[in-house]
Amino acid sequence: MLSLSKLADIPIRLHREIPDDAILKQVTLKKEPTGEWFATFGVEVDREPPKKPDRPKNTVGIDVGILKYAHDTDGHAVESIDLSDERDRLECEQRKLSRKERGSNNYEKQRRRVAECHADLKRKRRDFLHKLSNYYAREYDLVAVEDLDAKGLVELGGNSRNRAGAAWGTFLRMLEYKCDREGTHFVAVDPAGTTKECAACGVSTDKPLWVREHSCPSCGFTTDRDWNAAWNILSRGIKQVGAGRSESTPVETALPTGTYSVPAKRVLEAGIPTLKREPSGER
Numbered sequence: 001m002l003s004l005s006k007l008a009d010i011p012i013r014l015h016r017e018i019p020d021d022a023i024l025k026q027v028t029l030k031k032e033p034t035g036e037w038f039a040t041f042g043v044e045v046d047r048e049p050p051k052k053p054d055r056p057k058n059t060v061g062i063d064v065g066i067l068k069y070a071h072d073t074d075g076h077a078v079e080s081i082d083l084s085d086e087r088d089r090l091e092c093e094q095r096k097l098s099r100k101e102r103g104s105n106n107y108e109k110q111r112r113r114v115a116e117c118h119a120d121l122k123r124k125r126r127d128f129l130h131k132l133s134n135y136y137a138r139e140y141d142l143v144a145v146e147d148l149d150a151k152g153l154v155e156l157g158g159n160s161r162n163r164a165g166a167a168w169g170t171f172l173r174m175l176e177y178k179c180d181r182e183g184t185h186f187v188a189v190d191p192a193g194t195t196k197e198c199a200a201c202g203v204s205t206d207k208p209l210w211v212r213e214h215s216c217p218s219c220g221f222t223t224d225r226d227w228n229a230a231w232n233i234l235s236r237g238i239k240q241v242g243a244g245r246s247e248s249t250p251v252e253t254a255l256p257t258g259t260y261s262v263p264a265k266r267v268l269e270a271g272i273p274t275l276k277r278e279p280s281g282e283r
Helices: 084-098 105-139 150-155 160-166 168-182 225-241 264-270
Strands: 002-004 008-010 023-031 037-044 059-064 070-072 076-078 142-146 185-189 213-215 222-224 260-262
Touching: 059 105, 059 225, 070 225, 084 105, 105 168, 105 264, 142 168, 142 225, 168 185, 185 225, 213 225, 222 225, 260 264
Parallel strands: 059 142, 076 260, 142 185
Antiparallel strands: 002 008, 023 037, 059 070, 070 076, 213 222
16 A cells, blocks of 8 residues: 555555665656556665676677677577567557547547557567566676667668667666676677677678678688677677786687577566577578
């Protein structure tokens, strides 16, 4: 029960229990377009976050994309969540709304259905992003990502809908605060040239977007282009943190150059992208 002075006692259902040692600072009430009410509690907890290791051992670089949502240096290629059914349902309800008389009872009922479709799509996307970011923040000592201008990428012409739906900015924000919470180094590096550079020798090679394989004309190193970019991101992250690692590039000691394709359903069900299967990426 939520007791608000000068208002009322309101029955509520907690998303999670409030810690016993938490000091309640504020309560914010918000009504969603669906007609649902939510109460957000701002609390203060006297806890020190875990200390970040001076010499991180378990490190990972992540390259985000559209064909595969996240491609990391451990060889996981996490597929994007399929929300096509939810989008089709939303578009169908929007068409129905356009045929209703604005201001009528039927219009208001249909408007709520549209709002519920929006909310369902948003919840499923955020659930996927929360679970994926939780995995990386908890399993690694250092997580390196590209310092993307997510808003600027959405505003670019061509394929902007898929870039907006990917919600890279939301994922990176989640990953950053969860890394702080878990005592994990979060490093955002300059994204320029991560796809072009060879992770083995550093030579840059131009390649159009449709070319999905990195093949270095200088040293002959061949692998998936996103896996190569992920290693470049990790190399820059390690240098930026100055974690005392060796001067050799991480890819020189990496064992696999293939990738494990991980369905988004696996992340949603188990909360982790790990699959025990044979590598399916190009070598």
